[in-house]
Amino acid sequence: MSVLSVIVPCYNEEESVAIFYQELLKNEPFFAEKELELELIYVDDGSRDGTVAEVKKLHAQDERVHLVSFSRNFGKEAAMFAGLETSTGDYVVMMDVDLQDPPSLLPEMYEYIQQGYDSVATRRVSRKGEPPIRSFFARRFYGLMKKISKTEIMDGARDYRLMTRQMVDAILSMREYNRFTKGIFGWVGFNTKWLEYENVERAAGETKWNFWKLFMYSLDGIMAFSTAPLMLASVAGVVFCLIAFAMMVFIIVRKLIFGDPVDGWASQVCIMLMIGGIQFFCTGILGQYLAKTYMEVKNRPIYLVKEKI
Ligand code: UDP
Numbered sequence: 001m002s003v004l005s006v007i008v009p010c011y012n013e014e015e016s017v018a019i020f021y022q023e024l025l026k027n028e029p030f031f032a033e034k035e036l037e038l039e040l041i042y043v044d045d046g047s048r049d050g051t052v053a054e055v056k057k058l059h060a061q062d063e064r065v066h067l068v069s070f071s072r073n074f075g076k077e078a079a080m081f082a083g084l085e086t087s088t089g090d091y092v093v094m095m096d097v098d099l100q101d102p103p104s105l106l107p108e109m110y111e112y113i114q115q116g117y118d119s120v121a122t123r124r125v126s127r128k129g130e131p132p133i134r135s136f137f138a139r140r141f142y143g144l145m146k147k148i149s150k151t152e153i154m155d156g157a158r159d160y161r162l163m164t165r166q167m168v169d170a171i172l173s174m175r176e177y178n179r180f181t182k183g184i185f186g187w188v189g190f191n192t193k194w195l196e197y198e199n200v201e202r203a204a205g206e207t208k209w210n211f212w213k214l215f216m217y218s219l220d221g222i223m224a225f226s227t228a229p230l231m232l233a234s235v236a237g238v239v240f241c242l243i244a245f246a247m248m249v250f251i252i253v254r255k256l257i258f259g260d261p262v263d264g265w266a267s268q269v270c271i272m273l274m275i276g277g278i279q280f281f282c283t284g285i286l287g288q289y290l291a292k293t294y295m296e297v298k299n300r301p302i303y304l305v306k307e308k309i
């Protein structure tokens, strides 16, 4: 028998925990047919509601249910990492508890693993039910990442993914503190099969991400998998030197031919302000990378466990 670990990060999801369990167990005939033993790991990311109690209730009925509970909210990335570290399965799958990653896809995903793929990933091809402004920026983000990062990051990719133990171990070997899993999956490589599906809306509860959080997350992603922004300062420097040189030639020639008196105080102030602004902007980018490096160097644990069942 092989073991299939299902990792489910939960943050304030008391309504969804049991619904998810029922939905997952609809796959019971499939597990039996393929001789898969289930290991269901709920990772409680420091929830303040009854999530932990709900998981404990399930554990009392079914000992295949496990719980890893954090001492505080560490974020979904940390929760996924903890799940991977805890899992013992030959195959590991990560899913959201809100049923936006339909467990009914599992048999098909497993089929591809059997065919020899190392991982089967999912991406949503529609963003129905999502605010248009959010979809717009999401598209821009993936477009930009494609240009500035060598790591492949798929548009609309979900964290819903079935992997072999070999790939899980590769991911676990990446112990960086600033985790951007969508990039990590691409970075480790291996053969990946992509399944596409239409966006599904949340079964219960509400999303934990607002626009600002997503925006900051996208910046994390860019900085974790690209150093292109650091080039901006050099590029801006070269461009401004060229402009300055052209202007110097222009002014010298004009002076020699027409002998103009000094003029253009306003334009000078504007140019100074603009260059000052660009300098601060570039220093800011440097600062961001420095801050990320600082956090990595501290080498703090990615998460802290309060309780484990
Ligand atoms: N989640 C988490 N920690 C967080 C935020 C979210 O573990 O700090 C979990 C959440 O419980 C859910 C999954 O991550 O299982 C996806 O979150 P959500 O559905 O809010 O994101 P969306 O689907 O709206 O992008």
Ligand code: MG
Pocket (backbone or CB within 6 Å): 096, 098, 100, 202, 207
């Ligand atoms: Mg969701």
